[in-house]
Amino acid sequence: MLVYLNGKLVPKEEAKVSVFDHGFLYGDGVFEGIRIYNGRIFKLREHIERLFYSALAIALEPPLTQDELVEATIETVRANNLRDGYIRIVISRGEGDLGLDPQKCKSPNVVIIADKIAIYPPEVYHNGMKIITVSTRRNSPQALNPNIKSLNYLNNILAKIEANRANVPEAIMLSIDGYVAEATGDNIFIVKNRRLITPPLYLGALPGITRQTVIELAEKRGIQTEEKTFTLYEVYTADECFLTGTAAEIVPVVEVDGRKIGKGIPGDITLLLMEDFHQYVKEEGVEVYK
């Protein structure tokens, strides 16, 4: 495996950064997770754009342009000869001293890893997923905005630990005010009376690229999406529920906190959108091998 590190493709074993990198010391940095389907990088521009917004929000100036990063990402995938897989891009603050001050970090580190992806077992997609609501609340946007995809994922990891202890693969996180925000690494949708409802981003959710794709695919089917605040009551009484994310794609949710959602099987609209999504990923995306 070859890893992109600051402009060079190096063997995995040589892809190393300093322990004084503030990404390591403080979680000071940003990242993206991107899929490769059928030799195409899915929504590459959108991911790079989100990465740059995350960087802007933490006043981290990437040492290369969006176009250069797009090219570097394509190059990394090509060098590893991948047709299907997962890309992780990381821009960390870079090497500094032991103090917090990011001004001491003169050059950000840029890493691109392209690898195979571990996904949920097929049963999850056929039978649906059982999840819980965790007690860890999503970071308040007033404190640390979850719109920033930063290297500081402890909020989500604390939620994931609760999910692990309950033996479920994902979990709902509520906002500070108790509204449904998102899952630990996925966005959430419910279906009520053939309309999609998803939490607004200001509640503290990542502007998911899969979320946006699902909204657009639904629109093409004449299914409206409403972004509005809702509580667990709306989840428990929903007709359908599903999660969206780069790794998860669209996962039907059939049980939340021990309560069956709808009929307790993946819903019709969920299944329709899953089908549309699978078709779409084959066609969309930046071709790596031309």
Ligand code: PXG
């Ligand atoms: N919310 C959060 C908090 C995320 O981290 C999503 C939603 C979905 O966004 P996209 O753009 O992917 O549709 C994410 C992204 C993992 C893992 O290992 C998941 C993400 C990132 C890194 C790791 O589950 N998901």
